[in-house]
Amino acid sequence: MQNRPTLIDSGASDHYFADKSMFSSYTLFEKPSEGLSAGEGLVFSIVEKGDIKFQTYINGKIRNIILKDVLHTPELRSNLILVSKLKKKGTGVIFRNSKAVAELADSSKVLSAVKSGRMYIVKLDEMSPETFIAQCHILET
Numbered sequence: 001m002q003n004r005p006t007l008i009d010s011g012a013s014d015h016y017f018a019d020k021s022m023f024s025s026y027t028l029f030e031k032p033s034e035g036l037s038a039g040e041g042l043v044f045s046i047v048e049k050g051d052i053k054f055q056t057y058i059n060g061k062i063r064n065i066i067l068k069d070v071l072h073t074p075e076l077r078s079n080l081i082l083v084s085k086l087k088k089k090g091t092g093v094i095f096r097n098s099k100a101v102a103e104l105a106d107s108s109k110v111l112s113a114v115k116s117g118r119m120y121i122v123k124l125d126e127m128s129p130e131t132f133i134a135q136c137h138i139l140e141t
Helices: 083-088 129-140
Strands: 006-009 023-036 043-058 061-072 079-082 092-096 099-103 109-116 119-122
Touching: 006 109, 023 061, 043 109, 061 109, 079 083, 083 092
Parallel strands: 006 079
Antiparallel strands: 006 119, 023 043, 043 061, 092 099, 099 109, 109 119
């Protein structure tokens, strides 16, 4: 599905995804705009805006996630999910014990990430083999 890591980022200015394959819909900009990488001061192109759809598997449940108005930035090395944009939509993010967990207002968890160095890497489409087998059996009956 994707070939770049997806990170939860508390310092970015927006959701940025480098993998075009993850966009379910998008609008191409007439003229690409530019973004500035905070740590390295590098400029990158923003070529379109759209929606991202993906699944997470957390606490035994599959969650369908839709991120709206995500900027497509093919030059970035990773996809970035912005914490403040999640919070603006009512999803809280808790950083604890080398993990980051996004929760809805009803405390249901929808997204998780594990700390690796200074980054929090989001687990996308991660399903245990047992769960996959159980779902296959359900579909077959």
